[in-house]
Amino acid sequence: MKLRSKLDAPVHKNLIYILPGLILYAAFVFGPIVSAVGISLTDWNGLGLPTWVGLQNYAGLFSDERFYLSLKNNAELMVFYCVLPLGLGIGLAAILWNMKPREQLMLRTMLFLPYIMPTAVLGIIWAWLYNPAFGPINQGLRLLGLGSLALPWLGDFTFVLPAVGLVATWYFFGFCMVIFMSGMQRLDPNLFDAARVDGATGLQTFRTVTLPLLLPEIRVVLLLTVIASIKSFDLIFTMTRGGPANATLVPNIYMYQLGFQLNRFGYAAAVAIIGAILIFTVNYAIHRLVRPADEGAN
C-alpha cells in the first residue's frame, strides 16, 4: 500500500515527532505521578532521606478519622458541586430554550459569567461577602430586620459547608446550563412536534423526550463536576482553610496540611493517590451507568 503522507509511517518511526510533547508530559505529569506513588510508600519529612515503609501509610489511612471526615465532607460537597448545578443548569436551559434569541443570548451570557473567574478569587470575594462584621450578606439581613439570621457563616460548624458549597454551585450552574443548551441544539425538532401532536404537556415532553436525549450531556457534566468536587482545594483554602475545626476538610486540603504544615509527605502522598483512585472509580461508574439505553458498551 502506498503511503499518502510521511506521517503515515509506522508508529515507532513517527515517535520522534511527539518526543517534545512526550518529554514535557513525562516531566510534569507522568513523572510526578510515579514519584507520588513512590513517596506514598515512604516516611518522609520533605527534607531528609525518605524511609521505606511499604503500605503502612495506606494502612494508616483506613483507621484515620480525619481522612474519613474529609471523605464525608467531600461527599456532602458533591451535592453542591454536581447535583445542584446539574438540576439548576438543566432547568434554566429548558427555560431559556423557549425564549427569543436576543433575550436568550443576554441571559445565557450573564448566567455563565461566574464560570470565567478563577475560583481562588471567588473564594476571597465570597469570604468578604460572608464576613459577619462588615459583609453585605449580614448587613442586608440586619437591614431587613433579620439580625438573628446574621450568622458567622464561615465559622459555624453547621452552615460552613453549605456556605462554601453554594459558591461552587454558583460557579458551576452557568457552565452546566450552556452544555445542556448546546445539547438541545442537536435534538431533532420533529420529536417535539410529535410529542405535541400526541398531546404531551411541557413537563411530560421534558421528562420523556428532552431528558433522555440529553443523557450524553448529563454524563459530561457529571464527569466534570465530580472531578472538580474531588479535587476541590482553592475555593476551600481561600475561604476556610478546612476549618473551623476541620468542618470543611476535604482530602486535598488534608493532603496539603499533612505535607506542608506537618511535614508528613509520605502520608500526604498516600492521600493524593487514594484521591486519584477515587476520581477514576467514580468517573468510571458514571461512564458506565449514565448513558442512553441504546448506546453499546465501549
Added chain:
Amino acid sequence: MRNIGKKSLGLTALKATGSAIAACVFGLAVVQSAQADGLNVWDDYTFEGQSATIEQLNKAFEAAHPGVTINRTARTFDDMKLTLKLAVSAGDGPMVTKVNQGAGDMGTMVKEGLLQPVDAYITKFGWDKLQSDSLIARDRWSDKGQFGEGPTYGISGLGEMVGLFYNKKVLEDAGLPVPTNFDEFTADLDKLKEKGIAPFMIGTSKQHMALHMIATVSQAHVDAAKRSTLDDLIYGRGGSWKTEGNVTAASLIQKWATGGYFYPGFQGISGDDAVQLFVAGQGAFLISGTWYFGDMQNNPDIHFMPFPAPHGVEKPLTVGGVDLAWSITSLAKDKATQDLAGEYINYMVSPEAALTWAKAGYLPSTILPDNADFQASTLLKEGIAMWKQVNANNALGHYPDWSAPTLLKTIDDATPHLLAGDMKPEDFVGAIDADYQAYLASKK
C-alpha cells in the same frame, strides 16, 4: 510544496527539543547568576508599617555596603512556615531568613542541617551585650534536638509580648475604670456586657488570636518564681500540660465565648479584621501582641498593659519573647557570604535598627540607646515600660506551640470546639498534652 524528508523532520524536532532544554538550562543559569550578585533575604514583615521599616533598613545596609544588593522576599508567617524549609532544602531559598523558633521550624531545620550556628558572630559583634541570655536561649538547639541548649541558630530584632489592649474611651464612655487587678477586670467585663458593649474584640477564623488569648490567661496564673515547670515543657524536658491553671484558663475563655463576652460573629472574623474593628472603636478589650502596635497606634484611645493576674500571683508570666529569628541558612555556602550574612544580621539587631523600629512604633528586642532621640507613641512607651518590667521580673513566658511540631495544628483544631462549648476544658487541655507526650515519645 516543499517535501521535507523524514530525516530532516526528525532532525528539526530534535533541534527544537534541544533548543527548549538549552533555553531552560540557560534560564536557570541566569537565575543562579543573579542570585550570586546579592544577598537573598526572606522576612515576615508583611504589615504595611513593618514592610516600610525593613525596606528602609535594607537600603541603609546597602548604602553602608557598596556593591551589595539585598534581594528581599516577604512572606506572611503562615507562608513562611510552609515554604521556607522546602525552599532551602531545594537550594533556591534565602541565605539569610527569619525562622520561627520551636520544634516545627527551627528545630527541624537544624536537624536537617539547613541552618548554620551564629555563635561566632555573637562573640564577634557582641550580640550578647545587646540582648539578655534568656532571649538568645530561645534560638538554641543541641545536636540531640534539645531546645534551649547547644549552639545558637539566630537572633531576633523585635521583642514580642502578648498583653491586654484596651480602648480607654470605650471604658470611659461606659463609666468604667481601667482595671488594675483580675477582679476589677472581670467586673468590667460583666458591666460592659450589661450595657450591650462587646467586652472582647476577637476574631478566630484566621491567625491565632484565640491561642494567644488562652496562653495569656493561662500563663498569667504562673508566677515567675515557679516558671521552671513551663520552661521544662517548652524546652522539651518533660512535664504535663494538664495543670489546674490551664484548665481554669480554658474554662474561663469558654465561659466568655459562650456567654456573649466576645464580639458577635467572632467565629467568622479573622484576627487581622478584628484588629481593624478594634481600631475603629469596636469592643473594649483585645488580647494580642505587640506586633499590632503599628495598626493600633492609629487610634490614640488604645493602650496596652499586662493581662491582670489572678489574686496571689505576684509576678505573672507574660506570653511572648522575640519575633522570628534572623538566621543564616546552609545556602550561604562560602565564608564571604556567611560573613556578609552575619553583618546583615548584626545591622538588624543593632541599636540603630532598634531606633528605626521604635520610631515606626514597634518594640525592638535590642535595648535602645539612652540618648535615643525620638518621639515614641503612647502605645510604644507603654510597651517599652512593660518590656523592661517583664524582663526585670524574668517573667517573659512562651508560645505553647513551640513545644511540639504539631501542636499549633492541634490547638487550631480543638479551639473552635472549646469556644463553641462542645468540648470540655479538661478535654481541650488533654488534647494538647496528648500531642506533646507523643512528641516527647518520638524523640526517644
